[in-house]
Each structure stands twice: as structure tokens, then as C-alpha cells.
Amino acid sequence: MPGRQLTSAEYARLAGSGALIEAEWAPCRSACPVHADVRAYLDLIGRGKFREALDVIREVLPFPGACGRICHHPCEQDCRRNDVDQPAAIRDLKRFVTERDYPEGQKFRKPVQDRAPVAVVGAGPSGLTAALDLAKLGYRPTVFDRSAAGGGLLYSAVPAYRLPRKVLQADVDAILAQGVELKLGVEVGGALTIDALRSQGFKAVVIAVGLSRSRGLPIPGADAQGVELALPFLASADSSGPRFAGKSVVVVGGGNVAVDVARTAIRLGAVRVQMACLENEKEQPAWAWERHEAAEEEVATLHRLGPKRIVVRDGRVAGIEFKAVTAVFDEQGRFSPKYDESKLTTLDCDVVIFAIGQESDLSLARGTDVKVDERGRLVFDRNTARTSAQDVFACGEVVTGPGSAVEAVASGHRAARAVHQFLTGAPINLAESLPPKVEKIAPATVNRLLKATRAAMPTVGAAERRRNFAEFELGLDEAAAMQEARRCMSCASGPFVLTDKCAACLTCRRVCPFEIPEVKEIADISSALCQGCGICASECPANAIVMASYGPDAVQKEVGAALAVLRPDRLRIVVFSCGHHAPATRWGGSEAARPAAVAKEIYLPSMSRLSAADILAAFEAGADGVAILECTSGACRYPTVDQRLRRRVDLARQLLVEAGIDGARLSLAVGGAGDPAAASKAVAQVAERAARQTHKHG
């Protein structure tokens, strides 16, 4: 973005308002349907602040557990690290923070709810999201669902090996704990009509019934025994035992649901599972990674096959015959398959499962003012999220068509906003103007960046996992997660230059490991290239560089919080550590093993942030000693930080000694990386020297 420059007065006005960090978005955030602040939560994870990271996610995504496992992660597709090596493992990190045990528990506050009751039909991700948003706004939402559990298709159609039921239930429970009422086993449209909801006092209704019916194909033999439909099959699959033992299964369809069906069929004991789809390999709609996982589990995929008839023997499926597909889409790219009836293929099998798409059950609209068009779709205004009835809104797949969970959540947010505007008498306006996306990184800068291998998700081997419904991805451990989080390139979090302070001294240009600042009249630091290390901000002699992602007093605030948990009548040692070292300062997981019962750690995403002034400020704030765990050369994502840190500590020590403070009360522990013994020794030494000078004890 040109013009990342402002005056001190403008900065004083904007600081803390979020305006600077919102000036441009990282591509991950723009790509995310709910615009989760990925950069912010990866930064927190990299500093060991897992709970805080989860809070950032929850602000916009009430299904962190589910999405941490099954999200199609458009954030990763757009991650600028793709231009360097591989994208940050954002989805896996999201999962990681949902799996921690937080000492403070997962407590949720029930908001004050003194506004109108609202009915939501359907407890899938869109319906529950709309309900949660409305609860937070003070409404009293009740969600009706005919199933036995909340979660919609996540509950009934996503196989447990991808999304364990208890994970989904935890997400649903969290939503309910925040003021959403869920009534299960209730079908709206039967005895309970939309009019009945109105007369019960609901001031608005949100239809979020999803696509709950699998479509079949009216081909000969489709009524034979052994022909199944995807959704009912998936709903009963994990409780049905090895009912396909010894059987051969053909799944008709090439989408994500078809892949789920095929992999589920394998787990039910089928000896052979083949997916047959209209599309060729490039056109096939299922996500590449899911197709890959299915192939690992020995699911075969056959392309360009259009179902012609089911081969039936004695009333049972014996095979399925296909005609060749010559084209799937017409010239305008519309779905319009063409066949060559002369080329036929027959697959012998015992079971055929159709996974060719879903449709909505809109029986609840029958006989009401909620209209359905001639093609059986809900009459719906995208701009207002409203149906043909004033007080009835809709969201999720029933109006968006097939999509992913996070897209349904985004749709739920829109419906909640519409309902709120409607119920407050405001004109409904769902238009959003989003900040611009940070530009692509230039190859010259890419060449200066350090490569870092993406953390691999540990998985159960295909041979083992295809036997059961246990989750096959095992999750990242803490060290891997913190390291992975620090691969984030912190896009658009970098500096603004204060025009009235910059002396064009060139220091920023000279200290930047990537040679990004350009200095003409004053410094100009491109957000498209900046990696957000903050070295320039910590060195600028004019204090003319401010970071968008943290204020000049950010480290000092952390020091204040750290000191507040230590007793002032005893020694207080502040330990600065890169997130890289965090596992080394867990003190073996036991508080008793602390090197001194007086130390408190502060993890920074990189020591690049720690200025000499921050070190002095720690002493001023009341720290009796400061231990800094030295970066291991090459461990930081930013080059030169290890050397720069040494210089800063030297300067700070010199300034402290001049002010009459024993220089040994500030230590830079060499070899602290991943070495609890070294870390603990360094802290103990500082504590000892501090005790000698301050006459305080641990």
C-alpha cells in the first residue's frame, strides 16, 4: 500500500483503534469466508498464547473444532508463503488450539438477552451461527432441528474419522452456553408451522435447513436392493458395523460427499470401492487432498462415466452400466453433460451408492407466505438475506447451494445482521467494504527469505485407518505448532512511518534483513514486502517507525503483566524468550521445577521486537533482573536477529551499569534453545546476582 506514512498526531489518534492493522488485510484473511484474523492468531500461537488465539478465532467462527479439522482452508490456498515454500498450516494450528486443556476451562459468558425471541430452523453451522450472533446481540434465539444432535450435516454426514462427534459436540455446547436454545427432534413444517412460530411470539424466523436430501437417479434398476443414497448411508455408517464385508461398492459421484462415502464404505469392510464420476481428473470437484487420502486407502476413481442402468439380478444389484461422457460442461461452462451411448462400461458390484448431489426439504414453506420458485428453490433476496416473507430470512446451503462449513457460517452471520437490522427498524444493508488485500510479494524479497518446512500433520497409516472410524489425523504437538505458527509471514502487520519524526537517517534501510525500506525524503516501507520483524522500529533513532500489529509499549505492557503475577517483596526476574524457546521454559511442565520461583517468561514471536529501551523499561518497572534466552543462529525466521540481539543487550547493559545496576543482572543465555537446563541456569544466575544487589530473595 502506498502511503504507509502518517503524522505523530494521526498516529496518536489511531493508535489502539485497530485502524493501522486494518488498513490492509493479509490474503488469508481476505480469502477466509468469515475473515478470521489468521495473522493475529498465528502470532499468539507462536508466543504460546493458545487460549488468546482461540478467542480470536471464536470472534468470527463458532466451529473452531470442526473447522480445525474439515475446513477447506482457502486461507492456505492464498497464503503468501506459497510463493516461498509451502503455506502455513493454518487449519492444523486452529485444531491445535482447540485441543489444549486450559486451566481456566472453556467458560462462556451468557449475554444479557432482553430482545425479541427469534426462531432458527436447522442446527447446522449456518443456523447455529445466526442464532449465536443474535444471542450476542441480546435476542433470544431458539433453534429447532429434527435430528438427535446439533451440527446439521457436520453431525450426520461428515464421517467421524474426519470429525469426531465429541469435537463437534464441544463446538455446539459452546454455542449453547452463550445463550442459544436448541430444541432437537422437532420438525418445523409438520405440526409446528411458521405461522405457529409467529403466534408463539417469535419476531423473526431464519430458515437454515441446508441440503438434507440426497438426490438419486431415475435410471433402470435404481430401486433394486443394494442401491443407497449418500446422506442416509453416511448418517448411519459409523454405527452400522462391517455391513459391507466381502462386498464390492461403486460410488456414483465425484464430489467431496462421494469421497466421504467411498472412504466410509472401505471402513465398513468393502473389498473393493470404486468412485465413478462424470468429470475427468481436472474437472472433478472433490478437494485434491481428500482424493489423495482416498487413493491412499485404495479407493479407485474412474472418470468420464455417466450412469446408464443398474444391472439387477434376483432383485439385487449385480453391477452398474455406464455410458462414456464426452463433455461435462457446455461452452459457457454450464453443467450440461454429453454422452457417447455407443461406448459402455459395466462394473460388477454388490452395492451402488449415489452421491450426486443434495437438495433441500422445503416442506416447511408449504402453505405459507414463504414462496418457493418453479425449480423448487426458496425465493430469496441475496442482498437482504430475506425470503418472500418480511420476517423470514434464510442462510446456509438452502440458499447458497453446496459449500463448506465455513461458508455456511459466513452466511449465518449475514442472516443474523439482516434480522437485527429488521428488528431494529433499520433498512437492511448487508454490503461490506473490506480492506484491500496486501499485494503479492516481489521475487527479489522472496529470495532473501528463509525457507522453513511446513509441519507435517502426523497421520495413521492408510492400511490401519481404513479399518475403523478413529480420527486419522493426530494433531500437532506444542513444539511443532509453535514453530509452524512462526512460519507466518505476518503480512501487512509492518510499519508506518511518522512523517514529522523521520530524519531520513537510513537506519531502517541499514538494519532491515530484507533491504525493504526505501528512503527518499523520508522512509517508505512497503507493506507488500515487509515481513513484520520490527527490527527497524526497535532501532529507529527518531522513534519514527511504528508497527501496525503492536504499539511501541507492547513489550512494556507484557512486562507489567508479568511483574504483576510475581510478589513484589521477593525477587522478580523477567525472562524474555523467543517463541522458539518456549518449550525450554516450560520448566519441565512443573511450576516447582522453575529455576527460581521468581521468574516469569514473556514469549515474543521473534527477539527482533525487543529493544534496548524495553530492557531498561523492565528494570524501571521493577524487575530485579532480566534473563534473555539467546536466539540460536538460523532458528529465527528473520536473518541477523541473533547478532542484533547481542548488540542490543550489550548496549542495554552498558546503560544499566552507568546507572549503577550490576551488569550481571541482565543476562543473555547462550544455548537456551530447546535446553531447559541452560535456560534454568541462566535465570538462576541472574537471580543470584539480583539478590546480592537488591537484598531481596526468591
Add this chain to the structure above:
Amino acid sequence: MIVADRKPLEEILKHVAGCGRILVLGCGGCVTVCASGGDRQAEHLAAQLRLAAKGQGRAVEVTVKTPTRQCDREFLEPLRADIGPADAVISLACGVGVQLLAEVFEAKPVYPALNTTFMGAHTGPGTWTENCRGCGQCVLAETAGVCPVARCAKSLVNGACGGTNKGKCEVSKEIDCAWYLIYKRLKARGDLSFLRAEREPLDWGKSSSGIRRTLVHPELTDTVPASAPAAPKS
């Protein structure tokens, strides 16, 4: 650019020992560029003053301000409200700024935090080196842009002395012989005639060893030259 270096804290402390309120003034000019007296260094000093006072069991209130530069009155006037309540002012400007500050706020004790050392350029990471001594009669035109006054240990203006040794000065092997540099550059240009010309000795009366020097740009002064046409009457 004017280059300056921080004084030891001990020296600064001597002057402000009894002060309860201290104003520390950075300078946004040359001393920011050489990273000795910018806002950041002013904050470092302020932290030191507070820590030192705390070590002696005293409380001291230290405020930091950094004007655009201290060598212009216009940037000092707005500081009046900050200077008023201060018991003392510590300036991280060069000697020029400190003096002007002391002049503008005559009643206020103003102490320097820097030793003003030279006029120089950035010559390497974190390094500034003297290039000009302000002698008042620049000879750079004849010496291929290398100043023998500032860079020759003896300030010789008529060629190298007998102490030149393989391009280095007899004073130290770390110092380039200025006259060797002059010779090399002129030779590369293919014109050594300057070296053959005889130069008058410098008039040291124009140098810093003489009276206080002043720079006047008449076109920027308030004085209207006698030859100028009279301003039309309105």
C-alpha cells in the same frame, strides 16, 4: 552532518543531582542521523536517570521531548510550556543546539548530554568519520575532494610529509594518508598539475582557532542591499 557522542552518565548526573523534574530534549537533526541524540537516545538517557535516582532511593520525574532540531529558535519556542516546570534541561543536541537553547531559555539551567565531536559522514554500519573541520577556506577543489585539513594528521596543505608509508599515516597504520589519497585520485584523472602548483599558506585566522564564525546568506537576511530598488509605496 554534525556528529556527537554521549557523555558518560556520571558527568551528566553531577549537574542534575538535586533536580526533581528534568526535561530531556532529543534533537531530530544531525544527532538523530548519527544515532546519538535522537528521541530513542533521549529515552535511553531518561531511563538511566530514573534508574540511577531509584538506586539512590530518590524519585525523579523525567520527561522526553524531541523537536525537529534545536539549532533553530522556531523549533524551541513551542517547548516553553515543557521547559517552565523543569528544574533542569538536558539537551542531546550538538553544542549549537545546547547554546541556542540556553540563550532562548536564559533563566533555565541547560546541560549537554553529548560531546560534539566533528562533521562527518556515515562510513560503515554504525560508523561516522570526520570529513571536515570547518577551516573556512575550502581547498577541496584542488585536492580531488579529499580534505587534507581534516584528514591529514598535520593538516598539511602542500603535500605529504615524510611520514607517509605505503598509503598510511605515520601516526597510525589504521589511518589513510590523505595526501596519498589525493595523489591517487588526481593521477587517475590524469591531472597532477594541481600538485605542482604552489599554494599560499592557509589563513588560520579563518579557522576555528580564531574568532567565532558566522554564515550569512544575504538573500535570506532582513537587510535590503543598498543597491536594491526601493520597495514601491502602497
